[in-house]
Each structure stands twice: as C-alpha cells, then as structure tokens.
Amino acid sequence: MRNFLLVLLLLTTGYQAKAQPTAPLTARLDKVSLTVALDPDGRPTYTVSLGAKPVILPSRLGLALADGKGFDGPMTLVGSEMKDVDNSWQPVWGEVKNIRNHYQQLTVHLRQAAAPGRLLDVTFRVFADGVGFRYEFPAQPALQYFTVQDELTEFQLPADHKAFWIPGDYDSNEYAYSTTRISQVNSSNIEAIQLKSAPERVQTPLMLKADNGLYLNIHEAALLNYPAMMLNVDTKTFSLRSQLVPDATGTGAKAYLQAPEHTPWRTIIVADNAPAVLASKLILNLNEPIALTETSWIKPQKFVGVWWEMHVNKASWNYADTSNIKLAGTDWTRLKANGHHGANTANVKRYIDFAAQHGLQSVLVEGWNVGWEDWANNWKEEVFDFVTPYPDFNVTELQQYAQSKGVKLMMHHETSSSVTNYERRQDAAYRFMKEHNYDAVKTGYVGRIIPRGEHHDGQWMVNHYTRTAQRTAENQLMVDMHEAVRPTGLHRTFPNWLASEAARGNEFNAWSSGNPPEHETILPFTRLIGGPMDYTPGIFQIQLESWNPARNQGKQVHTTLAKQLALYVTMYSPLQMAADLPEAYEKHLDAFQFIKDVAVDWDDTRILLAEPGEFLTTARKAKGKEEWYVGSITDEQARTQTVKLDFLTPGMKYEATIYADGKGASWDKNPQAYQIRRQSVTSKSVLKMQLAPGGGAAISIKPAQ
Incomplete structure (x- = not known):
C-alpha cells in the first residue's frame, strides 16, 4: 500500500511540477494553426484554421469509459510541452522517393477534476497541410485495464460544406459515393450491403469542400488495437462526432485497452486547392517507421489472374454444382465436375504463358481450393482449409511450369469471414505457400464475421488484419487484403501489406x-x-x-x-492487376x-x-x-x-x-x-x-x- 501511494504521489507531483499553462494553448506551422482550450464547463476543446479561414470551430475532445469514470467531464490543465520536428525518410515503395516529416507538436496534460483524478494526454501535431491528434493514457494506478464506451471527438464545421460520402456501415465500404451538402446527408434510401447504417452516419475518409475555396479531409492514421472511426452527422449544426464500431457483446463497448496505451490519430488535411490534398503525406508521417529489418523480398508488381472470368460468368469459383456437396459430404473426390471451373491446370497455364510473354510478374488464381460449394453465406465456421486443391488443380505441376516461365503464382485465401478458422490455419497455409513458391497472398473477408457478432471494422478484426500483416511478414510474404477495414497508412510500418480493396472496386x-x-x-x-x-x-x-x-x-x-x-x-x-x-x-x-x-x-x-x-x-x-x-x-x-x-x-x-x-x-x-x-x-x-x-x-x- 505504501508503494502504491508513493507511485501516485510521484505521478501527481510530476505533473504539478510543470509550470501551470494559461489556456488557450497554440501551435502553428505555416498557415495552419491550432488552439486548445477548456470551455466554461472545463471540457477540453480545439480549433483549427488555415490563415484567416476557420477549418474546425471549437470542438469537444474526450472519451467515455465503461466504468462511468471516463474523460467526458470537467478536466484541469496540468501541463504541456511543445517541440518542433523536421526530418525526412524513404519509403520501401511509394508515390515519391523521399518524404519530409515536418510538424510542431503540442502535448497537453489533463487530469479529471473529480475523483479518481485520472490522467489523460492529448498530443497534437500541426503540419503545413493539416493536423493530427490522438489520446494517450499514461501508466497510472487509477487506470490499468479499461473499456472505451464512446469517443466524444467532434469536428465542428463552420458551414454547410459539400461532402463526398458513403454510409457508415460497420461491415462494408463497397458503396457508390453520394455528393451532397452536409445538411443533406441521409443514407436511408441506400440499400445496405451488410449492416444497415444509421441514416446520418458516414465513413471516413470524408472529403469536404467549402464555398470559400477550402478543401478538407477527415480520417485517421495508424489504426491499431482500436475500432475504426465513423462520423455521426448533425445536419442542422454541421457538427461531426466520432462513432466507434462496437464489439459483439451488445453492451456498446468499443475498445478494450490497458495503460499505457493510445488511440489512433484523428487527421484533418486542409488546403486551398484540391491537388494539395492528394499530395499530402500527413497520414503516412503519423504512422510508425518500418517494423522490418530486411525488405528486398518486397516487390511491387503487375499481375493477371483467373478472376474476372468468374465475375463475367464465363467460369466458376466452385468445381462442382452446389447441390452435389450434399452427396459428397466431406469426401471431395466424390464431387462431380460442373465443367465451368476456372482454376484448372490448363487454364492457369494459359495465364502463365500470357504473363511470361508480356513481362507481368505474377498470376493470381482464385477458386483453386476445395470448399466453394459449401459456403453459400451460411455463416459456417469451417469452409476452407487453404491447403487442399481441387482435383483439376495440380499444385506441383503449376509450380514447376510457372518457375520455368519466370512467373510467380499468387495465392488466394477467401476466409468466408470465418476468421477464427483462418487464424487456426494460417501457419499451415503459409508453410504450404512457401513449399510451393508463392510469395504473395490475396485474402478475402466476404460475409458475416466469425466470431459471430464482430464487425469487419471493429477492434477484434482490426487486430486480425494487423496480425496477418505481421505473420505474413515473418514468413516474407506480401499481402493484399479485400473486404478489410479501410487503410490508415500502416503500409509505412508493414510495407509487405501492399494493398487493400476496402471500397467499391472495378468488379462492381x-x-x-x-x-x-x-x-x-x-x-x-x-x-x-x-x-x-x-x-x-x-x-x-x-x-x-x-x-x-x-x-x-x-x-x-x-x-x-x-x-x-x-x-x-x-x-x-504498388500492386496493379491487368484484370x-x-x-x-x-x-x-x-x-x-x-x-x-x-x-x-x-x-x-x-x-x-x-x-x-x-x-x-x-x-x-x-x-x-x-x-x-x-x-x-x-x-x-x-x-x-x-x-x-x-x-x-x-x-x-x-x-x-x-x-x-x-x-x-x-x-x-x-x-x-x-x-x-x-x-x-x-x-x-x-x-x-x-x-x-x-x-x-x-x-x-x-x-x-
């Protein structure tokens, strides 16, 4: 008990020893400026402007915790630090050879005004093209394991901007975009793909254009161990408030954390012209440096594949008619070929020949493995094992043929969203890939998630995507994820994560x-x-x-x-298909x-x-x-x-x-x-x-x- 009190005293006095700041606090780089203050009720707020033009009006910061003792009430300002950073780095691959990382950082130390007096830091980084900020939870006796119930971050827009948006669906981002004013956001007439979105909830990245010529984009960076952020739109006040994707418990819980920890960065890119938004490297700069020590095996590439012919109904993913699965059971040798299976040895050789003739590096093959007849969106846990080919797909013969032509085969792992099944089988699947000379895999997450009730964009799945990037990297494998959460710049940290789908692609x-x-x-x-x-x-x-x-x-x-x-x-x-x-x-x-x-x-x-x-x-x-x-x-x-x-x-x-x-x-x-x-x-x-x-x-x- 004596040690506990000593730690608490040191933590508290350590913060109080800093000079008491006078609100508001400011940070600035070029024309972008940030102000942080406490409102009359003691709640922290921030504002952003570009020169004389307001970008974000005073907007609330904070988080509600499941124990009712969160950072959603009055806070006291107990200290701050400021520093300037200006360096550069080189991505393994990318749109440019060198990236400048130049920002002014303001870290604000807050403490709950009421018991138990928990500590919260908010770190802001001000770039020449916008602002990033995140919540940080220091190690402290009063906050160890905790559950985030809601994040209260707001983005108060100064006017009724033009918006480019899709519904805030927790399980899909494969929507066509709507272009309306913020006051007209309403997805009630849009057919849901997986989960019906609240009518006035949208996804990020959210692109906005103001009538005064400003362009701004709201998103997040470095999404790790946390659910994705959607935005609830107040169509009357033009305020946007964060909406985290919930977990499967039905209690409204969003994230399970242990201090010390931090949230992803909330990002605001702002410019007075549209090209500058696309040129921004703010999100990449807010991600951690590369986690790999050797990267020569990571190779941007072009590929063809047994894929589009299934979409245009020229071939099928499944080897047999779906009804035949009832007769065959789990004995795949009893399946009766339907005559339309695309992933057969002769057809794959045709694609290999084409790739070799035209200098394309790889051939993707979908539908090569048993299980497609047994899927049918039945929310079944074990559909694919990722190592058993159909009878007409000769793995060894194709491996040798591709090698003789100087072409790589690209693996396909459709998980049917049975993620628990995939995680159990990943080690065996990646060994199989290495044994047969595959060095890239396209994963898929079509359907409802297992564990049942989890969402594609919730904390559990976000951690799965990260684990998959890490596990493929450990095996020197590149990965392309489909139906996954939209990216947040993590390819800086995991450059083997070459690409994702996470939007309405050409296949639609x-x-x-x-x-x-x-x-x-x-x-x-x-x-x-x-x-x-x-x-x-x-x-x-x-x-x-x-x-x-x-x-x-x-x-x-x-x-x-x-x-x-x-x-x-x-x-x-860096991964382009000749589709x-x-x-x-x-x-x-x-x-x-x-x-x-x-x-x-x-x-x-x-x-x-x-x-x-x-x-x-x-x-x-x-x-x-x-x-x-x-x-x-x-x-x-x-x-x-x-x-x-x-x-x-x-x-x-x-x-x-x-x-x-x-x-x-x-x-x-x-x-x-x-x-x-x-x-x-x-x-x-x-x-x-x-x-x-x-x-x-x-x-x-x-x-x-």
Missing part, C-alpha cells in the same frame, strides 16, 4: 448497377487517402455481353477503354502496351489538375528511370485538359505516346474507341487532352532515342 461493374463515371474521380480523395487500393483496372472488353449473353445482358464497365489505362496512374497501388482476360488484351495489343510499360513504383508524383467528383490528372516518374507516366480522367462530362510538361528535365528530348479516347467515344455508347499517337516533347511542351464523357487519356513519356 460486372454484377451490379456498376460504378458511375464520377466514381474514380472521387476515390483518390476518399478511400486512397489512407493507402493504396487494389482497384483491378484494365478492362478492355467494356461491354460484357460477349462473355455470357444470357447472364450479362446490358452490363458494361462505366468507362472508356482509354480511361481504364489512365487508372494505372490516377489510382495508386481482363488474355483474349481481350490480344485484340488490342497496341493499347495493352501501356499496361506493360507503366511502372508500379515511383520516385516522384505531381498532381497536375484535380477536382473531386469531376476530373483528375496525375503525372508520376518511374523508380530509378527517366520515364514519366500521366493519367487523366473525367466524370460524365467531356473535358479538354491542358497538361504542361514542365516537370520534365529541362534540355532533354522525350517521346510521348498518347493513348486517348477515339472520335465519338463515350462511356455508354462507344466505350472502346481509342487512338494512339506519338510526338516529341520537352519540358516546355503543352499537351491538350480531349477526354470523352466517362473517358480519359494515358501518356508514357520516355527519353528520345
């Missing part, structure tokens, strides 16, 4: 109402703010009826072919040349033109080469984009190959019309790009021979 064009042409102009400002997306671009057979007229009637991708090429530049990922079938590319090998040429790792990126929901033009310099690639896309509106090439090295001559929409092209009536032209350019050249409705242009720029 095959079996739903599709993605509207504006979709790809919004995603870089929303989903991609947190990290790269496996969007699966490169569809050349835009109209899908030819694959299966009976089942694909009227279905098509909602872009032009040229826009599909441009997406390789505008939708950043269409080989026979679709063989009809247009002249256009396929851009997919062969375009890089997946970069030394420099320039956002040349941008407006969320309307258009985007991006230029990127290939890693270690004097080659630039430009992608330009538009929404439903035809546009002329003027592209200055002043990013090229002065005095050098280049040849530009321009892949553009053809005469009369449009996403809905003439999507496959394209033209290719070449011209000499220098840093003084200016190109005018004619973009068709739902169209785009892609440019490769290489030194002249």
Whole structure:
C-alpha cells in the first residue's frame, strides 16, 4: 500500500511540477494553426484554421469509459510541452522517393477534476497541410485495464460544406459515393450491403469542400488495437462526432485497452486547392517507421489472374454444382465436375504463358481450393482449409511450369469471414505457400464475421488484419487484403501489406448497377487517402455481353477503354492487376502496351489538375528511370485538359505516346474507341487532352532515342 501511494504521489507531483499553462494553448506551422482550450464547463476543446479561414470551430475532445469514470467531464490543465520536428525518410515503395516529416507538436496534460483524478494526454501535431491528434493514457494506478464506451471527438464545421460520402456501415465500404451538402446527408434510401447504417452516419475518409475555396479531409492514421472511426452527422449544426464500431457483446463497448496505451490519430488535411490534398503525406508521417529489418523480398508488381472470368460468368469459383456437396459430404473426390471451373491446370497455364510473354510478374488464381460449394453465406465456421486443391488443380505441376516461365503464382485465401478458422490455419497455409513458391497472398473477408457478432471494422478484426500483416511478414510474404477495414497508412510500418480493396472496386461493374463515371474521380480523395487500393483496372472488353449473353445482358464497365489505362496512374497501388482476360488484351495489343510499360513504383508524383467528383490528372516518374507516366480522367462530362510538361528535365528530348479516347467515344455508347499517337516533347511542351464523357487519356513519356 505504501508503494502504491508513493507511485501516485510521484505521478501527481510530476505533473504539478510543470509550470501551470494559461489556456488557450497554440501551435502553428505555416498557415495552419491550432488552439486548445477548456470551455466554461472545463471540457477540453480545439480549433483549427488555415490563415484567416476557420477549418474546425471549437470542438469537444474526450472519451467515455465503461466504468462511468471516463474523460467526458470537467478536466484541469496540468501541463504541456511543445517541440518542433523536421526530418525526412524513404519509403520501401511509394508515390515519391523521399518524404519530409515536418510538424510542431503540442502535448497537453489533463487530469479529471473529480475523483479518481485520472490522467489523460492529448498530443497534437500541426503540419503545413493539416493536423493530427490522438489520446494517450499514461501508466497510472487509477487506470490499468479499461473499456472505451464512446469517443466524444467532434469536428465542428463552420458551414454547410459539400461532402463526398458513403454510409457508415460497420461491415462494408463497397458503396457508390453520394455528393451532397452536409445538411443533406441521409443514407436511408441506400440499400445496405451488410449492416444497415444509421441514416446520418458516414465513413471516413470524408472529403469536404467549402464555398470559400477550402478543401478538407477527415480520417485517421495508424489504426491499431482500436475500432475504426465513423462520423455521426448533425445536419442542422454541421457538427461531426466520432462513432466507434462496437464489439459483439451488445453492451456498446468499443475498445478494450490497458495503460499505457493510445488511440489512433484523428487527421484533418486542409488546403486551398484540391491537388494539395492528394499530395499530402500527413497520414503516412503519423504512422510508425518500418517494423522490418530486411525488405528486398518486397516487390511491387503487375499481375493477371483467373478472376474476372468468374465475375463475367464465363467460369466458376466452385468445381462442382452446389447441390452435389450434399452427396459428397466431406469426401471431395466424390464431387462431380460442373465443367465451368476456372482454376484448372490448363487454364492457369494459359495465364502463365500470357504473363511470361508480356513481362507481368505474377498470376493470381482464385477458386483453386476445395470448399466453394459449401459456403453459400451460411455463416459456417469451417469452409476452407487453404491447403487442399481441387482435383483439376495440380499444385506441383503449376509450380514447376510457372518457375520455368519466370512467373510467380499468387495465392488466394477467401476466409468466408470465418476468421477464427483462418487464424487456426494460417501457419499451415503459409508453410504450404512457401513449399510451393508463392510469395504473395490475396485474402478475402466476404460475409458475416466469425466470431459471430464482430464487425469487419471493429477492434477484434482490426487486430486480425494487423496480425496477418505481421505473420505474413515473418514468413516474407506480401499481402493484399479485400473486404478489410479501410487503410490508415500502416503500409509505412508493414510495407509487405501492399494493398487493400476496402471500397467499391472495378468488379462492381460486372454484377451490379456498376460504378458511375464520377466514381474514380472521387476515390483518390476518399478511400486512397489512407493507402493504396487494389482497384483491378484494365478492362478492355467494356461491354460484357460477349462473355455470357444470357447472364450479362446490358452490363458494361462505366468507362472508356482509354480511361481504364489512365487508372494505372490516377489510382495508386504498388500492386496493379491487368484484370481482363488474355483474349481481350490480344485484340488490342497496341493499347495493352501501356499496361506493360507503366511502372508500379515511383520516385516522384505531381498532381497536375484535380477536382473531386469531376476530373483528375496525375503525372508520376518511374523508380530509378527517366520515364514519366500521366493519367487523366473525367466524370460524365467531356473535358479538354491542358497538361504542361514542365516537370520534365529541362534540355532533354522525350517521346510521348498518347493513348486517348477515339472520335465519338463515350462511356455508354462507344466505350472502346481509342487512338494512339506519338510526338516529341520537352519540358516546355503543352499537351491538350480531349477526354470523352466517362473517358480519359494515358501518356508514357520516355527519353528520345
């Protein structure tokens, strides 16, 4: 007891020994300024501004704990520290070669005014393009194990901004975006994918545009051991309040923590122009440095795969008819082949040959393993074992064939959201991969989560995604996660986590109402703010009826072919799929040349033109080469984009190959019309790009021979 009192005394007096600060406290870098104060009731608040323009009006901070003794009441300010940081670092892969990490940090020490007098720190980092802050729980006798019931963080907007949003669904982010004023947010008429969202709850990243020309983005960074943050919208006051994803207990509990601990960073990116939002590295800078000591095995790459043919109803994931599973039971040798199974040895060899011929590094194969007949979204725990192939998929033969062609096979692990089953089997599955020369895996989490009642974006699953990134790294395996929580910059810490889906991808064009042409102009400002997306671009057979007229009637991708090429530049990922079938590319090998040429790792990126929901033009310099690639896309509106090439090295001559929409092209009536032209350019050249409705242009720029 004497030791306990001594520790408490030291902790308390240690804080009191600091000079008593006078509220408000401020921090500033360039035009971004932050103020922290206590309101008249003693509750901490913060404000953010960009120059003279308010970004966030006084907004509440705090957390409610399950024991009723949280940080949601009056607090006293017992100390603060300020420091300036300015350094740089180099990512293993990324959009730029070097990243500057420059901020002013303000740490505010708070103590509950009432018993038990628990301590809470709030650390703010002010960058030239925004603010990040998080709650930190120091080690202290009065707070050891605790449960976060609610987070009270608010973002009080000064006006009724234009917003680009999707519903705050705890289990899916695969929605088309709505563009409305904050006062008009209402998802009640949007069909839920998994869990019905509260009508005025939205997901982050939330992109906002103010009438005074400000652009801001609200998200989070370094999501670890904590649920994802949604936002509850007050449509009358324009206030946003954090809503954490709950756990399975039904008590409303959100996070189970043990001090010392901290939350993820809450992030506000702000700029007076749209390109600056896309250029921000604030979220990456708020993540911890790389956790790996050796990274030579991590290789950005392009791949093809047995995948799209299932989406367009040309083949199936399952080997047998679903009804046959009742007769076979668990004896997979009794399954009767349906004749449509895509992942058969001969078909996979066809993809390997195509990859080898065109210099693509890998071939993804979905539907290779037994269990697809037994799934049917029945919330069954043990469906897949991740090591048993179907009878027509010869693992050893394909391993040897791929090696002979200099191509890698990419593993697919669909978990059916039975995550407990996957975690039990991960070690065996990764051993199987290593034994058969796989060095990358695509995981999937389709369906309702097991443990039953947990959510895709809750603390339990967030920890699973992190464990999977760690376990694959321990086995020197790269990972691409689908149906996972949206990224928050963790690829800085775990660069083997190459990409995620976590949004409405290109596949939705095959079996739903599709993605509207504006979709790809919004995603870089929303989903991609947190990290790269496996969007699966490169569809050349835009109209899908030819694959299966009976089942694909009227279905098509909602872009032009040229826009599909441009997406390789505008939708950043170090893992890019040439998503269409080989026979679709063989009809247009002249256009396929851009997919062969375009890089997946970069030394420099320039956002040349941008407006969320309307258009985007991006230029990127290939890693270690004097080659630039430009992608330009538009929404439903035809546009002329003027592209200055002043990013090229002065005095050098280049040849530009321009892949553009053809005469009369449009996403809905003439999507496959394209033209290719070449011209000499220098840093003084200016190109005018004619973009068709739902169209785009892609440019490769290489030194002249």
